Amino acid sequence: MGKKIVVITGSPRRNGNSFAMTDSFIRAAEAKGHEITRFDAAMMKIGGCHACETCFKTGKACSFDDDFNKIAPAILEADAIVFTMPVYWYSIPSQIKGVIDRIYSLVVGGKNIAGKECALIACCEEDDMTVLDGVRIPIERSAALNKWKMAGTVLIPGVLNAGDIYKTDGCQQAAALADKI
């Protein structure tokens, strides 16, 4: 049966490597009958968590009303959440980190978000898989805390310039990820 999949990207490069893998995943997932809702966090206005703990007190997920409040309802409804991003300074790019931090609002707001699936598609310049730990570990641990099952990860090192991803099997791996959800 088709699932509701929310895809959240973190790169500001529309022609970049993680977007290419994202597009491959989405094409494959749609072909399998899944319903995709995509948010490109870097093209949205999304700040960090203020830790004010007034989540949902104003009727919206976050009292600081920016574009995160467009993503929150989709996450609540989703069967699966797929994060896609490059590595920035051995970590999660700020463009998507605000989204991840503000998932806190769903927890503080007492929403039942357990039981979803989660997946990660990521890439980096260096030819060293441990560089990807900077995004893999926080996503895996956050998923575990949220009681989300990791359906799969696609981690591609050694890609710097836009288009380098086509010298790897990253897009094929991203398409194959659709079979695991």
Ligand SMILES: Cc1cc2nc3c(=O)[nH]c(=O)nc-3n(C[C@H](O)[C@H](O)[C@H](O)COP(=O)(O)O)c2cc1C
């Ligand atoms: C601000 C910034 C920081 C980066 N930090 C790292 C890093 O710590 N390690 C690494 O291997 N690559 C790093 N990179 C390279 C990107 O991860 C790489 O170019 C990736 O392919 C970009 O993905 P995209 O095309 O989807 O934007 C950095 C790039 C930028 C712009």
